[in-house]
Amino acid sequence: MARYIMKRFVLMVVTVLIIATLTFFLMNLLPGSPLNEERTTNESVQQNLEAHFNLDEPLIVQYGLYLKSIATFDFGPSIKQPTETVNSLLGRGFPISAELGIWTILVAIVSGIALGVFAALKHNGVIDYIAMTIAVLGISIPNFVLATMLIQELAVNRGIFPAATWSSPAHMVLPILALATGPMAIIARLTRSSMLETLTQDYIKTARAKGLSPVKVVVKHALKNALMPVVTILGTLMAGILTGTFVIEKIFAIPGMGKYFVQSINQRDYPVIMGTTVFYSAFLVFMLFLVDIAYGLLDPRIKLHDEGGG
Amino acid sequence: MEKILDINDLHVSFVTYGGEVQAVRGVDLELYKGETLAIVGESGCGKSVTANSIMRLIPSPPGKIKKGSIHFKGNDMTKLSNKQVRKIRGVDISMIFQDPMTALNPTLTIGNQLTEGLKQHRNISSTQANKQAVDMLKLVGIPNPEERMKQYPHQFSGGMRQRIVIAMALICEPELLIADEPTTALDVTIQAQILQLFQKIQRETGVSIILITHDLGVVAKIADRIAVMYAGKVIETGTRQEIFYRPNHPYTQGLLNSVPRLDQKGEKLIPIAGTPPDLFSPPEGCPFTARCPKAMEVCSRVYPFQTELSGTHAVDCWLQDERAKKYTASP
Numbered sequence: 001m002a003r004y005i006m007k008r009f010v011l012m013v014v015t016v017l018i019i020a021t022l023t024f025f026l027m028n029l030l031p032g033s034p035l036n037e038e039r040t041t042n043e044s045v046q047q048n049l050e051a052h053f054n055l056d057e058p059l060i061v062q063y064g065l066y067l068k069s070i071a072t073f074d075f076g077p078s079i080k081q082p083t084e085t086v087n088s089l090l091g092r093g094f095p096i097s098a099e100l101g102i103w104t105i106l107v108a109i110v111s112g113i114a115l116g117v118f119a120a121l122k123h124n125g126v127i128d129y130i131a132m133t134i135a136v137l138g139i140s141i142p143n144f145v146l147a148t149m150l151i152q153e154l155a156v157n158r159g160i161f162p163a164a165t166w167s168s169p170a171h172m173v174l175p176i177l178a179l180a181t182g183p184m185a186i187i188a189r190l191t192r193s194s195m196l197e198t199l200t201q202d203y204i205k206t207a208r209a210k211g212l213s214p215v216k217v218v219v220k221h222a223l224k225n226a227l228m229p230v231v232t233i234l235g236t237l238m239a240g241i242l243t244g245t246f247v248i249e250k251i252f253a254i255p256g257m258g259k260y261f262v263q264s265i266n267q268r269d270y271p272v273i274m275g276t277t278v279f280y281s282a283f284l285v286f287m288l289f290l291v292d293i294a295y296g297l298l299d300p301r302i303k304l305h306d307e308g309g310g
Numbered sequence: 311m312e313k314i315l316d317i318n319d320l321h322v323s324f325v326t327y328g329g330e331v332q333a334v335r336g337v338d339l340e341l342y343k344g345e346t347l348a349i350v351g352e353s354g355c356g357k358s359v360t361a362n363s364i365m366r367l368i369p370s371p372p373g374k375i376k377k378g379s380i381h382f383k384g385n386d387m388t389k390l391s392n393k394q395v396r397k398i399r400g401v402d403i404s405m406i407f408q409d410p411m412t413a414l415n416p417t418l419t420i421g422n423q424l425t426e427g428l429k430q431h432r433n434i435s436s437t438q439a440n441k442q443a444v445d446m447l448k449l450v451g452i453p454n455p456e457e458r459m460k461q462y463p464h465q466f467s468g469g470m471r472q473r474i475v476i477a478m479a480l481i482c483e484p485e486l487l488i489a490d491e492p493t494t495a496l497d498v499t500i501q502a503q504i505l506q507l508f509q510k511i512q513r514e515t516g517v518s519i520i521l522i523t524h525d526l527g528v529v530a531k532i533a534d535r536i537a538v539m540y541a542g543k544v545i546e547t548g549t550r551q552e553i554f555y556r557p558n559h560p561y562t563q564g565l566l567n568s569v570p571r572l573d574q575k576g577e578k579l580i581p582i583a584g585t586p587p588d589l590f591s592p593p594e595g596c597p598f599t600a601r602c603p604k605a606m607e608v609c610s611r612v613y614p615f616q617t618e619l620s621g622t623h624a625v626d627c628w629l630q631d632e633r634a635k636k637y638t639a640s641p
Binding site: 201202203205206207208209210211212213216220221224225298299300301 | 365367396397398399400401404405407408409412413414415416417418419426427430431462464475478479
């Protein structure tokens with residue numbers, strides 16, 4: 001186990017490094033630079049500024065400096081917002097984005113599994129059809145469309161929830177709903193089909209033959225096995241939710257990390273682009289690692305050895 | 311001897327898109343205390359459905375007990391509520407399924423699976439339940455039971471798993487054990503061990519066993535009485551000696567002829583030609599008529615009455631009917 005974690009850790013670092021490198025060179029391939037603006041600046045001022053942000057160095061030296069900043073986790077000041085450092089932006093944006101993300105994942109998992117389980121237990125019944133209709137709609141409607149529809153209906157027309165920003169629990173309802181519906185639908189469909197398959201297994205019959213109550217048969221014997229495929233796609237879903245936050249934060253004017261991320265790309269704010277990208281990728285890679293660990297804990301047949309890749 | 315199970319005129323059907331499959335069509339069976347009854351017949355003859363009906367484990371829908379009664383110690387299993395049935399399942403009647411590789415939950419330790427039945431039905435502590443489970447594992451011949459309790463099913467071989475399944479079925483000391491093809495998925499040496507285990511358990515606990523199988527070798531080894539099923543009906547019952555030495559139904563004779571024998575050297579096996587009838591629309595008369603070498607005209611029209619050949623031996627065949635003897639020579 002310890003060896004497995006060590007090996008995974010090394011792989012995680014390599015993954016983040018590759019992402020960081022790709023981002024760095026892609027970023028520099030983009031036309032323009034943070035100091036390249038419409039107004040004309042004095043030649044010497046321009047040169048001083050470039051020197052200050054090390055933009056006059058050859059690309060490879062900049063890359064080296066940048067790797068150093070990753071290693072020390074100090075991305076320096078933002079070029080566009082001189083009063084902020086990248087770290088202070090992350091520190092302010094991350095808690096809000098994390099709050100949005102965690103609630104979304106919780107809502108998606110809990111309601112998705114519940115919907116899937118009930119649909120499977122009432123296979124081909126009314127509940128099943130209702131649940132699967134919700135699921136198909138949830139998968140088909142992109143979150144930005146759903147978000148605008150929710151704002152129009154529940155905020156503008158009925159005024160039940162506030163339309164934007166992030167200050168009270170009521171403010172959180174619409175963004176979380178908009179972001180969680182897609183993953184919830186995927187989880188519900190997957191849970192349903194995997195539950196249906198699990199319920200026909202011999203060990204379910206064995207459990208019933210022991211005289212266990214239906215609740216115990218479903219929760220103890222079926223659910224754990226039925227959730228294996230759900231755990232497997234959780235990593236992918238997490239990546240989806242993470243990119244979803246960019247859009248949703250923009251629509252609902254939520255001051256999370258996504259805002260700075262999108263803004264920084266538009267403004268070519270190199271340190272902020274690099275900082276947020278590295279942070280996002282490190283976070284995602286770590287989440288995928290947690291999913292793998294959870295998989296091993298759920299299914300005793302999967303051993304977290306270091307053979308067979310990682 | 312005390313009669314513990316009495317099945318009367320049991321009809322079980324499955325309603326599917328294609329129509330109604332009449333899987334069991336009027337089965338009468340009885341079982342006495344401490345006895346081993348084997349139900350034999352080819353695939354699809356309704357033997358497993360009969361067994362599952364006893365414990366009300368027929369998936370419903372699509373399955374349904376249409377008619378008949380299953381009296382177990384005075385209670386009619388077909389009339390009890392689900393809750394009452396759950397108090398009987400695992401406690402008074404236990405079941406062992408065919409494939410030990412899939413009958414155990416892969417994500418739970420075998421200790422957990424062994425004790426959960428006990429904890430459900432008996433008011434006992436975990437330590438006590440664990441101790442009983444260890445004793446049970448010893449009884450079925452699992453070495454190092456204490457350590458094995460903490461392991462998962464994938465860490466056991468097929469034969470070991472079947473022993474665990476048997477231990478699980480016996481842990482609440484049931485009076486009736488239904489074994490649905492318990493040795494089919496095992497190799498021959500393990501089969502013999504498991505059969506010996508059944509005999510040992512029966513000697514020590516006095517449990518009655520219903521053994522469902524298509525393997526006549528298994529039957530010859532441990533059955534006291536045999537019921538031969540064909541197309542949802544019991545066509546012949548008798549003691550082991552009666553069925554093996556004086557089979558009366560042409561189907562039973564055919565079954566025995568299709569098994570290799572050590573005492574008849576060089577003879578070819580005689581398979582039964584044809585296939586069993588379609589149970590969507592079972593034939594009116596004897597279902598074996600189309601494959602029967604001795605079929606008469608009456609066979610395809612009217613299902614034969616039961617003829618009692620001795621106190622224990624009965625057969626559903628026109629050949630044994632008094633009136634038929636006038637036309638054909640005795641088989």
